[in-house]
Amino acid sequence: MVWVVGRGTGVQIIEQIGAVGIAVSMVAAVLGLSVAWALAFPLAFAFFLVPFGKEMVPWFMQVTADIATPLLRWSGIPIYRTETFIYIPEGSFEVARACSGLKYVVTACVLGALYANLSYRSWWKRAICVLVFLVVPIVANGLRVYFIILTSHLTDMRFGPGAEHVEFGRIFFVAIMFLTFWVGRRWSDDPQPDPVIRSDSSTLPVSPEGSWVPVFLSLLLIALPPNYLAAIVKNVASGVEDVKLSAPR
Numbered sequence: 001m002v003w004v005v006g007r008g009t010g011v012q013i014i015e016q017i018g019a020v021g022i023a024v025s026m027v028a029a030v031l032g033l034s035v036a037w038a039l040a041f042p043l044a045f046a047f048f049l050v051p052f053g054k055e056m057v058p059w060f061m062q063v064t065a066d067i068a069t070p071l072l073r074w075s076g077i078p079i080y081r082t083e084t085f086i087y088i089p090e091g092s093f094e095v096a097r098a099c100s101g102l103k104y105v106v107t108a109c110v111l112g113a114l115y116a117n118l119s120y121r122s123w124w125k126r127a128i129c130v131l132v133f134l135v136v137p138i139v140a141n142g143l144r145v146y147f148i149i150l151t152s153h154l155t156d157m158r159f160g161p162g163a164e165h166v167e168f169g170r171i172f173f174v175a176i177m178f179l180t181f182w183v184g185r186r187w188s189d190d191p192q193p194d195p196v197i198r199s200d201s202s203t204l205p206v207s208p209e210g211s212w213v214p215v216f217l218s219l220l221l222i223a224l225p226p227n228y229l230a231a232i233v234k235n236v237a238s239g240v241e242d243v244k245l246s247a248p249r
Helices: 002-009 012-031 033-038 040-049 054-074 102-119 123-154 164-187 208-246
Strands: 080-082 085-088 091-094
Touching: 002 012, 012 033, 012 040, 033 040, 040 102, 054 085, 054 102, 054 123, 085 123, 091 123, 102 123, 102 164, 123 164
Parallel strands: none
Antiparallel strands: 080 085, 085 091
């Protein structure tokens, strides 16, 4: 139903969430709720397949400029800023969409969720870990822009604004992630054993065929909405064509 709503409204992110949800729900339908609960994290982790965050790019751009601007002033560099443009005596810089730090945040969020699940047992530790991995890349991106502009100022624009700032950003991000991992290990918990799901033949139903009824119903529910939606769209399109043909000229 989520997929149908997303497809019908033309909102891709809802449609993609529904598509991943179909795959996740099929695990519960085929293998059972106990297996799905044991696989709760990898199943939830699958939702990172859905691209997200593009709507927040303008906000990330502003925050990056907000972090870099006071640092440049504290360094004694005369600057003038308007929105996401930063001007220094040697030249001008723009915090463009590609420099917003969205890729840093998304990558760090994925790594943070995985690291929290592997390193901590309590939910509050995991929540704090994910929050840290969300905040750190935002601050790190502001520092990256600051170092690039500072280098450009000190070298009279010979280094900084060129292609080297891309490589510097990658190396800087990897270093920040390793540093975050190293700090997080100080509060890590002992690894917990993997959940063991035992099957007892005595608990199996008398007629195993009946256990596949939910699977059949799930497949039926998944197969019908796309065809039903396609038929509705076809009927609407044919109705529009009929209206156009019958309209007076």
